[in-house]
Structures are given as C-alpha cells and as structure tokens.
Amino acid sequence: MPMRFFLLIPFLILGAFKASAQTLVTPEEAQSIFQKIQTLYVPVVKAAGGEFHLVVHWERTTVGGSANRDELKKYVVGVDGGLLLSSRLSSDSLKMVLCHEAGHLFGGQPLRPAPMEWEGPLDESGLSLLSAEGQADYYASSVCFRRLVDGENHREFLKGRKIPQQLVQQCAAVWGARTPASFLCLRTALAGLDFLNLVKEFPISLSDKDETVVDKTINGEYPSRQCRLDTLTAGALCRAEAPLDFVRKDKSAEGCARGTGARPACWHKTP
Numbered sequence: 001m002p003m004r005f006f007l008l009i010p011f012l013i014l015g016a017f018k019a020s021a022q023t024l025v026t027p028e029e030a031q032s033i034f035q036k037i038q039t040l041y042v043p044v045v046k047a048a049g050g051e052f053h054l055v056v057h058w059e060r061t062t063v064g065g066s067a068n069r070d071e072l073k074k075y076v077v078g079v080d081g082g083l084l085l086s087s088r089l090s091s092d093s094l095k096m097v098l099c100h101e102a103g104h105l106f107g108g109q110p111l112r113p114a115p116m117e118w119e120g121p122l123d124e125s126g127l128s129l130l131s132a133e134g135q136a137d138y139y140a141s142s143v144c145f146r147r148l149v150d151g152e153n154h155r156e157f158l159k160g161r162k163i164p165q166q167l168v169q170q171c172a173a174v175w176g177a178r179t180p181a182s183f184l185c186l187r188t189a190l191a192g193l194d195f196l197n198l199v200k201e202f203p204i205s206l207s208d209k210d211e212t213v214v215d216k217t218i219n220g221e222y223p224s225r226q227c228r229l230d231t232l233t234a235g236a237l238c239r240a241e242a243p244l245d246f247v248r249k250d251k252s253a254e255g256c257a258r259g260t261g262a263r264p265a266c267w268h269k270t271p
Contacts, residue, residue, distance in 0.1 A: 024087070024089060024090050024091075025090065025091050030084060030094065033091065033094055033095055034054055034098075036148050037054055037098050037148070038052070040102075040144070040147055040148070041075070041106070041244070044106070044244050045073070045075050048073065048245075049073055050072075050073030050074060050075055051073065051075065052075045052076075052077075053074065053075065053076045053077070054077050054078075054079070055076060055077070055078045055079070056078075056079050056081065056084065057078050057079065057080050058081040059081065060080040061080070061081060062080045062082045062083075063080060063082045063083045063086050063089075063198050064080045064082075064083060064097075065079050065080065065083065065097045065098065066078035066080075066101060067101040067102070067136075068120065068130075069120045069121060069130065070119070070121070071120065071121055075105050077098060077105070078101070079097070083097065083198070086198060088194075088197065088199075090191075090194055092149075092157065092187065092191035092194060093191060093198055095145055095148050095149070095191065096140055096141075096145060096191045096194070096232075097198070098144075098148075099141070099143075099144030099148065100136050100137060100195070102139070102140070102144050103131055103135065103136030103138070103140045103143075103144065104130045104131050104136045105130065105131075106131075106244060106245045107135045107136050107139035107143075108131060108139070109131070109135070110131070110132045110134075110135055110217050110219040110268075111127040111128060111129065111130065111131060111132060111219065112127065112128050112130045112132045112133070112219055112220065113127055113128065113219065113220045114126065114127060115128075127219075132217075132219035132220070133218075133221070133222045133223065134217075134218060134219075134227075134231055134268060135219075135263075137192075137231045137232050137235070138231050138232075138234065138235045138263050139235070139242075140192075141188050141189075141191075141192055141232040141233070141234075141235030141236050142236070142238045142240070142242060142256075142261075143242045143243075143244065145188050145191060146188070147244070149184070149187070154183035154184045154187045155180075157190075158187060161190055163186055163206075164205075164206050164207040166206075166207060167186060167189055167207075167233070168186065170185075171185035171186050171189075171236070173260070174237050174260055174261065175239075185236045185237060186236075188232070188233075188235070188236035189206055189232065189233045189236045190206075191232075192229055192232030192233060192235075193206055193232075196225055196228055202225050204225050204226045204229050205226075206229065208226060209226070209230055209264075210223075210226040210227040210230055210266040212227065212265070212266040213265045214268070214269055215269065216269055217267065217268050218267040226266075227266035230264045230266060231263060231266075234256075234260075234261055234262060234264055235261070237260050238255065238256035238260075238261030238262075239255065239256070240255020240256050241255070257270065258270065
C-alpha cells in the first residue's frame with residue numbers, strides 16, 4: 001500500500017520542523033501516529049477491496065485535514081502542511097484530526113449531501129458516502145481515538161490540565177472512579193477541545209453545553225463549535241463497542257441511542 005508520509009517526513013525533519021521551533025509534535029511522533037492510523041485502516045479497506053492512503057499536503061499552509069473517496073474504492077485521509085507546523089498542535093489533537101477525517105470515511109449515517117462538484121460514490125438516496133460532520137466527530141471520539149491510544153497511560157496525558165469537576169464526575173459515573181477507562185474518557189474530551197481550538201482559542205468549554213434542540217438532523221454543515229465539543233465528549237462517554245467501519249449503517253445508535261453518551265440534540269434528531 002502506498003504510504004507517502006514515509007517519503008515526506010525526512011523532508012520535514014531537515015526543513016520545515018527546524019523553521020518552526022514552537023512545534024510540539026516531533027517528526028518521529030507524527031510518523032508514529034501515521035503508522036498507527038495505517039495499521040487500523042489498511043486491513044479494513046483491504047477487506048472491502050479498496051486502498052487506504054494517508055497523504056501530507058505540504059503545499060497547503062492551512063491548519064486542517066481532508067477525507068475523500070472515489071468510485072474505485074480509494075480512501076484518502078489528507079493532512080495539511082500548515083497543521084503539522086502549527087504551534088497549537090499536540091500529539092492528541094493530531095490524532096483527533098486524523099480520527100475526524102477517518103470518521104467521514106467510516107463513520108456511517110447520517111451521511112453528508114453531495115456537493116455540485118462531487119465525483120465520488122453516492123448512496124441510493126443521492127447522498128455522498130461521507131459521514132456528516134457531527135457523525136465524524138462522534139466516530140472520532142467513540143471509536144477511532146480509543147483504538148489509537150489503546151494501552152497507553154492515559155493519566156500521564158492529564159497532568160497539568162485543568163479539568164472541570166463536572167466532566168470528572170461524568171466520566172467516573174460511566175467508567176468508574178479513577179479507572180484507566182475514566183482517565184481515557186477525560187483524555188478524549190481534552191483532545192476534542194484541543195482539536196477544536198487548533199486554529200485559535202474559541203469561546204467553548206467542557207463546562208458548557210449547547211442547549212439547542214434541532215427539528216431535523218444537521219448533515220449538510222458544521223454544528224456550532226460548542227455542539228461539536230459536546231459531541232466529542234458524548235463519544236467519550238459512550239460505552240458501546242463499535243466497529244471501525246459502520247458500512248453506511250447507523251450502528252452508533254445501537255448502544256448509546258439515548259441518555260449519557262448519545263449524540264447531542266444540538267445537531268442530531270433521534271427518531
């Protein structure tokens with residue numbers, strides 16, 4: 001399978017990383033994270049007869065990522081060069097970026113409408129086979145991020161961080177007080193916060209909540225940034241074990257359809 005980042009990371013070590021002394025993620029850390037993503041998704045896509053590609057777009061100075069599919073079953077997760085050089089990037093927020101983009105490819109329903117220029121595959125109703133933004137967030141925290149950091153000492157990542165007592169209590173209620181799973185819950189929510197603040201500091205908080213209740217699921221645009229943080233936190237609180245590939249079905253609703261861990265009403269309308 002093509003793994004283009006192995007060719008690009010040495011260039012990063014010699015050039016771009018030296019130019020950005022404030023970069024928190026080393027080339028070695030970035031490559032390790034990329035390898036883990038490959039390890040997770042190459043077998044999934046190969047089993048479906050497709051190809052998984054992870055590409056670093058050095059020509060893009062923006063702080064972001066991308067996801068795309070084509071009719072030939074080519075699944076592509078892209079990372080902008082500006083993201084890897086950002087002084088706000090941490091190893092966990094990089095993981096969450098990659099998991100969000102993977103969520104568009106593997107997160108299942110609700111799906112995103114196909115834009116006018118879309119040339120990729122469509123489902124029977126004419127929607128793209130990319131998950132909506134809210135669903136990509138939910139998948140990122142409830143499925144992908146957990147797999148990426150499995151077996152690590154999550155408590156170490158919490159040192160020096162301010163964590164709202166409300167969130168501590170929520171994670172403890174679901175996963176048990178001061179257990180490795182509860183520390184993972186906290187770590188996931190904090191990674192979600194860092195991910196959403198990659199461009200700049202936004203007025204969002206793990207202590208707040210978007211109280212909006214939608215009449216119809218938002219699938220064609222981004223929910224509010226606070227709503228997205230609520231979604232990422234809900235994923236951290238969902239105990240259901242979900243597959244890496246939802247195969248266009250809405251399996252995420254089976255284990256956490258309502259109550260703690262459910263997708264928030266600020267973007268998702270529960271039937």
